[in-house]
Amino acid sequence: MKRLFTTLAALLLLTVTGLSAQDKGYDVFVPIGKYIAQGDASSLSAWFADNLEVSIISSTRNCSKTQARQIVKTFFDAYTPRSFDISHKASRSNMKYALGQLSAGGEVFVVTIFVSSKADGTYQIQQFKIDRQTAVY
Numbered sequence: 001m002k003r004l005f006t007t008l009a010a011l012l013l014l015t016v017t018g019l020s021a022q023d024k025g026y027d028v029f030v031p032i033g034k035y036i037a038q039g040d041a042s043s044l045s046a047w048f049a050d051n052l053e054v055s056i057i058s059s060t061r062n063c064s065k066t067q068a069r070q071i072v073k074t075f076f077d078a079y080t081p082r083s084f085d086i087s088h089k090a091s092r093s094n095m096k097y098a099l100g101q102l103s104a105g106g107e108v109f110v111v112t113i114f115v116s117s118k119a120d121g122t123y124q125i126q127q128f129k130i131d132r133q134t135a136v137y
Contacts, residue, residue: 028115028123029086029098036102036111037084039076045069047115049124056130068128075130079105096123101133108133 028047035044048065055061056075063071086100094117102109114127 027089028096029089029113032113032115032125033084033086033098033100036100037081039081039104041069041073041076044072047123047125048128049116049126052125053127053129055128057132060129072128076104079107079109084111095126102130 032044032047035041035047045065045068048068050065051062052065052068053060053062054068054071056071061067061071081102081104083103084100086098088099090097096115096117098111098113098115100111100113102111109130110133112127112129112131113125115123116126117123
């Protein structure tokens with residue numbers, strides 16, 4: 001009986017350890033980056049918080065999820081995305097940050113995304129920013 005309990009305890013420990021490792025390995029920016037690369041404002045907006053900060057080419061607003069979707073859609077309509085690559089990611093506590101390069105409409109843009117995790121383990125975009133890339137000399 002003791003051996004059965006020990007085996008079950010070991011299996012439970014492996015399962016819990018495996019789940020937490022899997023959770024830590026989840027990259028929220030994979031689906032978000034895919035929707036940016038596709039110019040899919042509707043799918044991207046599913047990740048938006050109910051209220052968030054959106055900054056497109058130096059025009060910044062705090063807005064609702066619906067307003068943010070329309071702002072991003074307008075940008076994607078004007079600048080059709082060709083590719084999007086994340087160049088840097090960082091996290092701290094319940095916040096994650098990504099910086100990427102968007103090739104769209106014949107120009108290159110820098111995209112900054114801040115997401116926060118909710119109590120249920122899901123993520124929401126709190127800040128979404130697109131700026132023209134400036135030349136570095």
